[in-house]
Amino acid sequence: xxxxxxxxxxxxAGSLVLLxxxxxxxxxRVPDPARPADRSQSVxxxxxxxxxxxxxxxxxxLSRLASADKSLLLVLSTACGSCVDVAKQLSADVTRDxxxxxxxxxxxxxxxxxxxxxxxxxxxxxxxxxxxGGTWVKSEFDVMMSPTxxxxxxxxxxxxxMFADLDALRTAAxxxxxxxxxxxxxxxxxxxx
Amino acid sequence: MTLMTMQxxxxxxxxxxxxxxxxAGLAKMVSPDQLLRALRELLPGQRLLTVxxxxxxxxxxxxxxxxxxxxxxxxTAAVLAAALGTCFASLGVAGWLRQSRVSCGCLxxxxxxxxxxxxxxxxxxxxxxxxxxxxxxxxAAQGAGYSRSAAIVASLGLILLSSMLKRxxxxxxxxxxxxxxxxxxVS
Numbered sequence: 001x002x003x004x005x006x007x008x009x010x011x012x013a014g015s016l017v018l019l020x021x022x023x024x025x026x027x028x029r030v031p032d033p034a035r036p037a038d039r040s041q042s043v044x045x046x047x048x049x050x051x052x053x054x055x056x057x058x059x060x061x062l063s064r065l066a067s068a069d070k071s072l073l074l075v076l077s078t079a080c081g082s083c084v085d086v087a088k089q090l091s092a093d094v095t096r097d098x099x100x101x102x103x104x105x106x107x108x109x110x111x112x113x114x115x116x117x118x119x120x121x122x123x124x125x126x127x128x129x130x131x132x133g134g135t136w137v138k139s140e141f142d143v144m145m146s147p148t149x150x151x152x153x154x155x156x157x158x159x160x161x162m163f164a165d166l167d168a169l170r171t172a173a174x175x176x177x178x179x180x181x182x183x184x185x186x187x188x189x190x191x192x193x
Numbered sequence: 194m195t196l197m198t199m200q201x202x203x204x205x206x207x208x209x210x211x212x213x214x215x216x217a218g219l220a221k222m223v224s225p226d227q228l229l230r231a232l233r234e235l236l237p238g239q240r241l242l243t244v245x246x247x248x249x250x251x252x253x254x255x256x257x258x259x260x261x262x263x264x265x266x267x268x269t270a271a272v273l274a275a276a277l278g279t280c281f282a283s284l285g286v287a288g289w290l291r292q293s294r295v296s297c298g299c300l301x302x303x304x305x306x307x308x309x310x311x312x313x314x315x316x317x318x319x320x321x322x323x324x325x326x327x328x329x330x331x332x333a334a335q336g337a338g339y340s341r342s343a344a345i346v347a348s349l350g351l352i353l354l355s356s357m358l359k360r361x362x363x364x365x366x367x368x369x370x371x372x373x374x375x376x377x378x379v380s
């Protein structure tokens with residue numbers, strides 16, 4: 001009798017895992033309101049950025065970028081409308097476990113506003129730095145535009161890209177080609193994330 | 194190590210291996226596309242890589258996991274688990290050498306690491322199941338006890354592993370503001 005109970009329990013646990021897997025698959029297929037279809041896919045280089053530069057000292061929240069083979073740092077600002085949209089895209093990716101190796105610098109007038117931005121958009125799970133007045137990102141990389149994606153290779157700034165769509169930025173930054181076709185938009189994002 | 198301790202070690206190791214295999218298999222059955230992308234990145238142009246192939250791997254994983262929990266089939270299943278582990282470890286090494294960047298979807302988490310060190314470690318852990326099963330013998334009279342204990346431990350392992358892999362989705366659904374705010378949903 002005990003063994004029957006044990007295997008019934010196993011079947012129930014397996015069903016729960018199956019349900020979780022199906023929920024995950026379903027979540028990836030529902031259209032994302034945070035990703036409107038008309039969002040610009042263009043990614044442009046930011047010419048004035050200090051390419052090749054590597055900060056002598058990384059802030060504690062971003063220290064892992066120094067040793068990462070290739071990483072992406074988003075420069076967002078509390079004062080820019082499209083940064084809110086980017087923060088929502090990133091937040092949705094975090095929810096789906098798709099954020100990948102990404103970090104955020106929140107440029108803000110004061111620390112409270114920056115912390116509030118991070119909290120409001122659920123970015124606490126992402127490595128982040130609240131940069132008062134944007135001083136760090138300006139002094140290190142000469143970047144004063146947001147949203148901007150800074151691509152690092154072994155801790156050195158490889159490129160600075162202005163963007164609106166996080167997927168488009170990832171594709172441009174990492175050059176990942178997805179040869180599966182046809183795939184819905186959300187499925188394609190999986191390959192890039 | 195006493196006989197009792199060794200048998201419990203066998204139960205726990207086999208049950209954990211079964212949890213990993215069944216979770217991975219079920220995830221691939223539901224959404225095989227992610228592993229397919231990762232494999233196509235490693236082996237471009239390979240015609241054998243189809244959704245059907247990935248689902249076949251999933252069936253083998255689930256079958257092996259379940260067989261590890263039954264006393265009469267555990268030694269055969271241990272050989273299969275070690276073979277699967279060898280494949281995973283090889284793919285991990287290949288992914289590491291090719292600097293794979295596509296999330297492998299091996300365990301069903303969308304944010305799974307690409308084929309690389311994680312796959313290598315998991316593969317090596319599964320390979321270890323074979324020597325453990327060879328070393329520890331189980332008296333025939335304790336077969337039912339082994340199966341019962343292994344099934345219960347594996348059930349616990351399945352639930353814990355699945356909860357860990359889908360924690361972000363679950364936390365998001367449980368967060369009150371996520372339900373109220375449109376546009377910040379699960380989608």
